[in-house]
Structure formats: structure tokens, C-alpha cells
Amino acid sequence: MxxxxxxxxxxxxxxxxxxxxxxxxxxxxxxxLDETRPDVACLQEIKTQDDGFPAAELAEVGYQAIxxxxxxFNGVAILARGTTPVEVRRGLDGDAEDxxxxxxxxxxxxxxxxxxxLPNGNPQPGPKFAYKLRWMERLAARMAQIAAEEVPALVIxxxxxVPADHDIWDRRALADDALMQPESRAAWARLCHxxxxxxxxxxxxxxxxxxxxxxxxxxxxxxxGFRIDHALLSPELADRLQACGVDKAFRGREKxxxxxxxxxxxxx
DNA sequence: ATGGCTTTAAAATAAAGA
Numbered sequence: 020m021x022x023x024x025x026x027x028x029x030x031x032x033x034x035x036x037x038x039x040x041x042x043x044x045x046x047x048x049x050x051x052l053d054e055t056r057p058d059v060a061c062l063q064e065i066k067t068q069d070d071g072f073p074a075a076e077l078a079e080v081g082y083q084a085i086x087x088x089x090x091x092f093n094g095v096a097i098l099a100r101g102t103t104p105v106e107v108r109r110g111l112d113g114d115a116e117d118x119x120x121x122x123x124x125x126x127x128x129x130x131x132x133x134x135x136x137l138p139n140g141n142p143q144p145g146p147k148f149a150y151k152l153r154w155m156e157r158l159a160a161r162m163a164q165i166a167a168e169e170v171p172a173l174v175i176x177x178x179x180x181v182p183a184d185h186d187i188w189d190r191r192a193l194a195d196d197a198l199m200q201p202e203s204r205a206a207w208a209r210l211c212h213x214x215x216x217x218x219x220x221x222x223x224x225x226x227x228x229x230x231x232x233x234x235x236x237x238x239x240x241x242x243x244g245f246r247i248d249h250a251l252l253s254p255e256l257a258d259r260l261q262a263c264g265v266d267k268a269f270r271g272r273e274k275x276x277x278x279x280x281x282x283x284x285x286x287x
Numbered sequence: 288a289t290g291g292c293t294t295t296a297a298a299a300t301a302a303a304g305a
Binding site: 039040042043044064066067090091092139140141179193196197198231233234235236237238245247274276277 | 291294
């Protein structure tokens, strides 16, 4: 714009944060936004209906938002600093009966951003696990549509899948859990094989990076965590990946979520 | 060994999370 290289070297940060209740977490959320200043923040488990979303409080710290809420459970939102996300769609095709608020997609600054809260699926086997696997198929279908548009895109959020044994402190601890089942992992692998890049996995090929620590059993002080919050980048965006990481320290604060934020930085 | 927390909704417990 001004004839220097500054524009092409500038970066853009997109983060995801499962807040585990936006009402209880609002002070921590605002703290994190103020301290890390992501350009976009995708939130999961806001656990509020639409009219309970704290849009005014977020606007005070510079973020405009769109959100898809639901009473008590689930709920997703996309925040952008200094601009309002342009909503593309909410919810996935393929199940007219599904009323769970888990998918929200928007355009921000030339990027297509899908914020997801993938079903947990426990206990397995059972209807909740079947719903999880069906939901992953529906997600794959939507991601194929996005890929066909050949836009720089990322699908970011809480996938509730531990991709590999090196993504958990002890694979035996969750061996029977829906997050670790071969079917869950196969569905995840299909997304990656379709051309989407797991940013954090790519930059940490030996694993050992966690994004979640249970509230119970001293999981946080013992560092008994696992990796379930992911960012999948389309080929057009993967080429622009500069860095990615976990804001781990926020898991250790008072009244923290059980998830830590995950971020990716791309060339603008 | 087994550890047992946190949220929401709503009025004491129950459901869900992962």
C-alpha cells in the first residue's frame, strides 16, 4: 500500500479457545484477549443462549462478534478485532433434526474461518458416539465444499479427537474413550488426507503438546493433558503458516477453563 | 490404591463434559 515490504511481511493471528462457559469465564477471556490480541478468536462451549452473549463487554476491548448459542450447553462464537465477521453459515447440512450449536462459519479479512465444537461422543459405543461419527462425516462434506472454493481457509476449534498416541500423556488413560477410538481417529485422518494441514501437529512432529487438562485428579499440576483443539489449514493457507502454539499459562490461572487457547499465525 | 472437578439451570440435584 505504501510501497514498502511491510504489508507483505505482516502477520495475522487466529486463535481458538474452548472457554467452558462464557459467563463464568468472561474475566479470563477478556484478560487473554487483552494480553495476546489475536486478530480472530473462535470460542467454543459458550454455554449460553443468544441473548446472554456478552457482546458489549467484548466490544469494549475491541472485538466484534457473531455467535450461535444454545441453552446450557455447546455454543460457538467468532470474534474479530476491529471488524465484524461476515457470517457464511451456521450449522452443518445432513441432519435436519440436529439443533446443537456446534458450527459457525464466517469470512474475516479475506480468510474463510469455520469455528467448530465437535461432539465428545462419550460414552462409546452408543448414540452419542454414533452422533459424533455422523457429525464428522457432515463436517468432511462441508470441508470438501470449502476446499472446492479454493479460498484460504481454516477449520479451527475443539475437535474432541486425540489424533495419535503421542498426543496424550498416557494412551492407556483414555484407551476406551470416544476421543481415542480408531473410528474417531480415522475420521480425523480423512480430513487431513483430503488436503487439510494440522498446523500444531506439523510443527510438533514428535507430539507432547497438550491443549486440555482435566479439572480432576490433579491433571494440571501433573501435566496430564492431551491435544484435542486443532487448526486445519487449506492448502492456500498452509503455505502462509508462520508459527503456531498453545497459550499454556492461561490454563494455570484462577478459575481457568480446562482448555488452553491455541493459535496460528499466518502471513497476511 | 485410584484420584473427583466445573459449568449451567434453577432451587436440590442433575446432566454433561473428556
